[in-house]
Amino acid sequence: MAHIQLNDIRKSYGAAEVIKGVDLEIRAGEFMVFVGPSGCGKSTLLRLISGLTSISSGDLMFDGARMNSKVPSDRGIAMVFQSYALYPHMTVYENMAFGMKLAKSGKAAIRARVEKAAEMLQIGHLLDRLPRQLSGGQRQRVAIGRAICRDPRVFLFDEPLSNLDAALRVATRLEIAKLHHEMEQTTMVYVTHDQVEAMTLADRICVLRDGKVEQVGTPAELYEKPNSTFVAGFIGSPKMNLLTGEVAGDFGCRTLGIRPEHVDITAEGALWTGTVVHAEDLGSDTYLYVDVGAEEPVVVRREGRRAVALGETLGLRPRPEHLHRFDGGGLPLH
Amino acid sequence: MTDMTAPLTQARPRALRQEPDLEARRRRAAFWFLAPMLAMLVCVAAWPLARSIYFSFTDTTLTSLYDGRWVGFDNYLSYRQLSSGRAVWRGTLADPAWWNAVWNTVRFAAISVSLETVLGLMVALVLNVRFPMRGLVRAAILIPWAIPTIVSAKMWGWMLNDQFGILNDMMLRAGLISEKIAWTANAETAMAAVILVDVWKTTPFMALLCLAGLQMVPRDIYEAAKVDGVHPVKVFFRVTLPLVRPALMVAVIFRMLDALRMFDLVYVLTPNSSATKTMSILSRENLIEFDKFAYGSAQSTLLFALIAVFVSLYIWLGKVDLGGRKPA
Ligand SMILES: Nc1ncnc2c1ncn2[C@@H]1O[C@H](COP(=O)(O)OP(=O)(O)O)[C@@H](O)[C@H]1O
Ligand SMILES: [Mg+2]
Numbered sequence: 001m002a003h004i005q006l007n008d009i010r011k012s013y014g015a016a017e018v019i020k021g022v023d024l025e026i027r028a029g030e031f032m033v034f035v036g037p038s039g040c041g042k043s044t045l046l047r048l049i050s051g052l053t054s055i056s057s058g059d060l061m062f063d064g065a066r067m068n069s070k071v072p073s074d075r076g077i078a079m080v081f082q083s084y085a086l087y088p089h090m091t092v093y094e095n096m097a098f099g100m101k102l103a104k105s106g107k108a109a110i111r112a113r114v115e116k117a118a119e120m121l122q123i124g125h126l127l128d129r130l131p132r133q134l135s136g137g138q139r140q141r142v143a144i145g146r147a148i149c150r151d152p153r154v155f156l157f158d159e160p161l162s163n164l165d166a167a168l169r170v171a172t173r174l175e176i177a178k179l180h181h182e183m184e185q186t187t188m189v190y191v192t193h194d195q196v197e198a199m200t201l202a203d204r205i206c207v208l209r210d211g212k213v214e215q216v217g218t219p220a221e222l223y224e225k226p227n228s229t230f231v232a233g234f235i236g237s238p239k240m241n242l243l244t245g246e247v248a249g250d251f252g253c254r255t256l257g258i259r260p261e262h263v264d265i266t267a268e269g270a271l272w273t274g275t276v277v278h279a280e281d282l283g284s285d286t287y288l289y290v291d292v293g294a295e296e297p298v299v300v301r302r303e304g305r306r307a308v309a310l311g312e313t314l315g316l317r318p319r320p321e322h323l324h325r326f327d328g329g330g331l332p333l334h
Numbered sequence: 335m336t337d338m339t340a341p342l343t344q345a346r347p348r349a350l351r352q353e354p355d356l357e358a359r360r361r362r363a364a365f366w367f368l369a370p371m372l373a374m375l376v377c378v379a380a381w382p383l384a385r386s387i388y389f390s391f392t393d394t395t396l397t398s399l400y401d402g403r404w405v406g407f408d409n410y411l412s413y414r415q416l417s418s419g420r421a422v423w424r425g426t427l428a429d430p431a432w433w434n435a436v437w438n439t440v441r442f443a444a445i446s447v448s449l450e451t452v453l454g455l456m457v458a459l460v461l462n463v464r465f466p467m468r469g470l471v472r473a474a475i476l477i478p479w480a481i482p483t484i485v486s487a488k489m490w491g492w493m494l495n496d497q498f499g500i501l502n503d504m505m506l507r508a509g510l511i512s513e514k515i516a517w518t519a520n521a522e523t524a525m526a527a528v529i530l531v532d533v534w535k536t537t538p539f540m541a542l543l544c545l546a547g548l549q550m551v552p553r554d555i556y557e558a559a560k561v562d563g564v565h566p567v568k569v570f571f572r573v574t575l576p577l578v579r580p581a582l583m584v585a586v587i588f589r590m591l592d593a594l595r596m597f598d599l600v601y602v603l604t605p606n607s608s609a610t611k612t613m614s615i616l617s618r619e620n621l622i623e624f625d626k627f628a629y630g631s632a633q634s635t636l637l638f639a640l641i642a643v644f645v646s647l648y649i650w651l652g653k654v655d656l657g658g659r660k661p662a
Binding site: 050052071072073074077078079081083085086087088089098099100146150 | 552554555557558559560561562563564572573576577
């Protein structure tokens, strides 16, 4: 159990500053997700916490103790890498036990711990295999199992699902969620560029943008009260409609945000009317792209499968309680 | 068949029938591309080799290359009972000079390749770390390898010279030796001198091959080991070494092949010293200088056989678990 505190953490590579002053608290036992577009510094921030990369300035505290100059193995962390980072010449068992032998635990104790972790992840039958004899999903489980064996205070994940196919990704996501419930003593920090992963796994999400924290909050808070157009556009699927120009001007703002699920199609009392330029039928929902004269078409979610002819004219009414108004700097207006 | 699809359905088996033809054509083309190389190899490798082996079973001399008579295994080993009743063994395999050369060669190969492997791996480990001007250092370290052996042998010959050599001078000044040593002429130090120069010259090659192997090892597993707090020495022996072993084995085979047929360095650095005379040196002496052409051919053939056996053995041993595979 560790309470992690980041005070004005900065990291530069030569002249390039990659992490530009991050202040963040991660509560003990919390599942914190760092999310943001590729290259925004998520991995770097995670590696600063792990100690694999040195911090240029600022303080990193675990339970009030400064960690800046501690080597990774003294921080009580375990890390799951995107590439799994399994030792290719060792069996699954050896992979999981390799780091433990140092701790001078007895052979029996090691075996017991490996087997317990293996059971948790249902990889008990794979212990004698080599990594290359495993599927991607199994490898990722072994990597997670190896991390569990360390019984860490802090569990770090760097995009652990991004090398898996879509179906496996959903299944492994569930496993990780389960893991979090079983290891409630362990603080987890999870990096992803996928906002769906962030929304489904996180207790709290930290949205990063260009080396700075854009917003921190629970998934619901980010969904309901994004405090910038960046977060508004990043969280939620499909993306929030961000309308500019005259349409926004009518509401006294520079950018008007409305989620596709918060726009109703009505014949009377319509605020906007436009023609359908594109439709995506997902089975459970249909997304309609309606050109209302703004720069980009408004996306509207409609439940079920209702065929709409392209070119059909629809009347749209955004629900006023779900409108988000932003000023020219992308900040919300209240 | 009158319907419209008939031509289509007929076309298909024809296409299928063409496929073996295509395959054969490809094979024929491949053969013609390979033919010049094969012809070349037959001329410069297979034919001389076959001739050498043939000569070794005759009594051919350098002056009458085409008049040799078949003598069977006499050049290798023969047995004669003298009238006095004493048994006499003759032939290369009963020749102490030959066994001295075998011992020299094997000793030289084993020691120099071991040293080169260890040093090469160490250099490679250093070069694998990121540091300023690494590219320059990598290139610079190859210089000894790039210098022709004759040149480096002459160069070292001077440095090791008993009267004017810089090494004697430096060691005298440092108080390491009390009098000048004739490194290359002295029977005790001649082999050490040859090994020293060979290690100096070939370690860069070894380092480069090791470096290639090291760069195949994924970097992230080192980070995993770091997070796990595994001691670096343990990481080296349990992670790095097993993973570079295939590359290391290839490098060792290459070097061993070279070392077993060592000639030029010894020829220039320590001529006529029985302490360093290798199989190649000895067989050349017999072939060219002592006019025992067939005898030298027998020695060449034995050297060839030794290398062939060694390489097959090594490859076979290596294949068993080249990928670190465990027997099922
Ligand atoms: N070792 C490094 N040297 C120089 N620049 C780096 C290094 N590692 C990362 N960067 C830079 O830092 C930025 C953030 O990288 P990263 O944290 O990997 O992004 P993310 O994980 O969010 O995709 C990128 O612009 C990347 O080029
Ligand atoms: Mg990353």
